[in-house]
Amino acid sequence: MKTICLYFEIHQITHLKRYRFFDIGTDHYYYDDYENERTICDIAERSYMPALNAIGEMIRDNGQMFKVAFSLSGVGMEQLEMHAPQVLEKLQELNNTGCVEFLAEPYSHGLSSLANEETFALDVKKQCQKIEEYFGKRPTVLRNSSLIYSDDIGAQAAAMGFKGMLTEGAKHVLGWKSPHYVYHCAMAPNLKLLLRDVELSDDISLRFNNSDWEGYPLFADSYIDRIARFPEEEQIINIFMELSALGIAQPLSSNILEFIKALPACAKDKGITFSTPTEICMKVKSVGALDVPDTLSWVDEERDVSSWLGNALQREAFNKLYSVADRLRIADDPGINQDWDYLQASNNFRFMTTKPSNVGLDRGIYSGPFDAFTNYMNILGDFINRVNALYPAEIDNEELNALLTTIRNQGDEIVYKDKEIARLHTLLAKYEDGSEKPAAKPAAKKAPAKKPATKTTAKKTSAAKTATAKKAATKTTSKK
Structure with a gap:
């Protein structure tokens, strides 16, 4: 069907x-x-x-x-x-x-x-x-x-x-x-x-x-x-x-x-x-x-893909944009990421095309492909300067990744300590206003006193010792 x-x-x-x-x-x-x-x-x-x-x-x-x-x-x-x-x-x-x-x-x-x-x-x-x-x-x-x-x-x-x-x-x-x-x-x-x-x-x-x-x-x-x-x-x-x-x-x-x-x-x-x-x-x-x-x-x-990458202008803009892709991914800065999403849109590169198309292309504010390229590259220049200001280009990607990982780990540790401090402050305030008292320490347990042996126990012990002595004497006689 x-x-x-x-x-x-x-x-x-x-x-x-x-x-x-x-x-x-x-x-x-x-x-x-x-x-x-x-x-x-x-x-x-x-x-x-x-x-x-x-x-x-x-x-x-x-x-x-x-x-x-x-x-x-x-x-x-x-x-x-x-x-x-x-x-x-x-x-x-x-x-x-x-x-x-x-x-x-x-x-x-x-x-x-x-x-x-x-x-x-x-x-x-x-x-x-x-x-x-x-x-x-x-x-x-x-x-x-x-x-x-x-x-x-x-x-x-x-x-x-x-x-x-x-x-x-x-x-x-x-x-x-x-x-x-x-x-x-x-x-x-x-x-x-x-x-x-x-x-x-x-x-x-x-x-x-x-x-x-x-x-x-x-x-x-x-x-x-x-x-x-x-x-x-x-x-x-x-x-x-x-x-x-x-x-x-x-x-x-x-x-x-x-x-x-x-x-x-x-x-x-x-x-x-x-x-x-x-x-x-x-x-x-x-x-x-x-x-x-x-x-x-x-x-x-x-x-x-020639509509987006078919001429030198488009390829120059494309390569320039994605030259910072790894750094942006590692840095993961919210403000930069939003601009990154908008600048990646394929329409920005389509406006730079010089090839004829059977579908009408509205370039908006641009008079032609070079105008679109110039405007986009000006924006991209400012965008990349902002990236480099936050994360200098002298720091390679591996070093940047290690540095940001350390910073994030320290940030997590600080957040944990801040929460612990806030918890202790709250607990202390409750103790001071009397709404909650510290739990009393449990009393140490005394070792149980040894009970005196009863007569029955003493008799059993004496009988056991006598039996043991008789057995030992019997073994000695038999050896002789």
């Missing part, structure tokens, strides 16, 4: 403000608060809330037959917490239906998987903890930023304990193979791979409202008919996109939500179900390994 795995990404960039060279060292706040509030409120009103309400209707109308998955970046959740908490409340309401799964991804929505394994692992762990706090369950399937994947990244995901991972069904990777099967990582056979159907996903997220497209207008019944016509053995249909496609990329006036809401009923008529990524990973066996020696993603025609 065919099943559809429907997944939506929710991420919101933290916009950087205009930051000039002369601000370095004097201004340590890097963000455009007005633009952050304006954009997240606009997207929540025009896309997130209408789309989530529609998904809620689909669950109410279809019950357990309809299921859907989401992944939320940690930095995106922070924006929602501050400016659009109703989105998170709606997601919690959907979670209570039991028809929704939340996936893991890097907290920063960054590119740490391409730079530093330890940083990537901590980035994912931090997001998993936040997801568990909100929705009560730790994710078991990983989705990397922009579906970035390679054999090495898959092996690391398996080492972190994930059952499966989502990635792109790119033609240059699949070759003659179909994305409608479950595969596994070539370096970690226990990690299942779910591959995005590029055409079916982009028909909704990119082309739905394009009147010049040959498939326009797209109807739910014809869309499901295409899925039903796939060969019988092709059972897994993965449709992945950003949630903002419903309302932003494809405006609500295009009837995109009516199309989405009609999918479950049309699928049911064809005997097609909906499943979450974890359900598929648990129930469906892999048909074989997928070799991905080079990194792929779901962005642009090349389906690689």
Whole structure:
């Protein structure tokens, strides 16, 4: 039986403000608060809330037959917490239906998987903890930023304990193979791979409202008919996109939500179900390994990482940022860590791209890639100066780690002693006001006096000595 795995990404960039060279060292706040509030409120009103309400209707109308998955970046959740908490409340309401799964991804929505394994692992762990706090369950399937994947990244995901991972069904990777099967990582056979159907996903997220497209207008019944016509053995249909496609990329006036809401009923008529990524990973066996020696993603025609690291400007900024990754991980300073999350976001590097794209790129305050690079590097210069001021560059990572470990141990000891002092002060105060008296020492026990031997005991002892003497005399006589 065919099943559809429907997944939506929710991420919101933290916009950087205009930051000039002369601000370095004097201004340590890097963000455009007005633009952050304006954009997240606009997207929540025009896309997130209408789309989530529609998904809620689909669950109410279809019950357990309809299921859907989401992944939320940690930095995106922070924006929602501050400016659009109703989105998170709606997601919690959907979670209570039991028809929704939340996936893991890097907290920063960054590119740490391409730079530093330890940083990537901590980035994912931090997001998993936040997801568990909100929705009560730790994710078991990983989705990397922009579906970035390679054999090495898959092996690391398996080492972190994930059952499966989502990635792109790119033609240059699949070759003659179909994305409608479950595969596994070539370096970690226990990690299942779910591959995005590029055409079916982009028909909704990119082309739905394009009147010049040959498939326009797209109807739910014809869309499901295409899925039903796939060969019988092709059972897994993965449709992945950003949630903002419903309302932003494809405006609500295009009837995109009516199309989405009609999918479950049309699928049911064809005997097609909906499943979450974890359900598929648990129930469906892999048909074989997928070799991905080079990194792929779901962005642009090349389906690689050239949108973020394709030119010298991007690589310079990327290498400069992650040059302090080990020190930040060792130091673990809360204030620095928050800026670190925001500066890692992949959008910062996408603004520097010089390649053409079939998807419109809004650079915001930047006039072009060099402007984006200059602004980002000014901010990064101040950020790294702050790191070096706290932990001088002359101290190598091993020495810094040892020093901070000693400081933390001393801090723990001080905390313990402070608690003990406070406890003794409280106890002393109780003794002084008479509400509690020291416990009296127990009296020393006297050794029991020896009882005088009774006559019966004395007689028995005398008789025993006489018997012993007779035996000794008998033995002496017999020897002679």
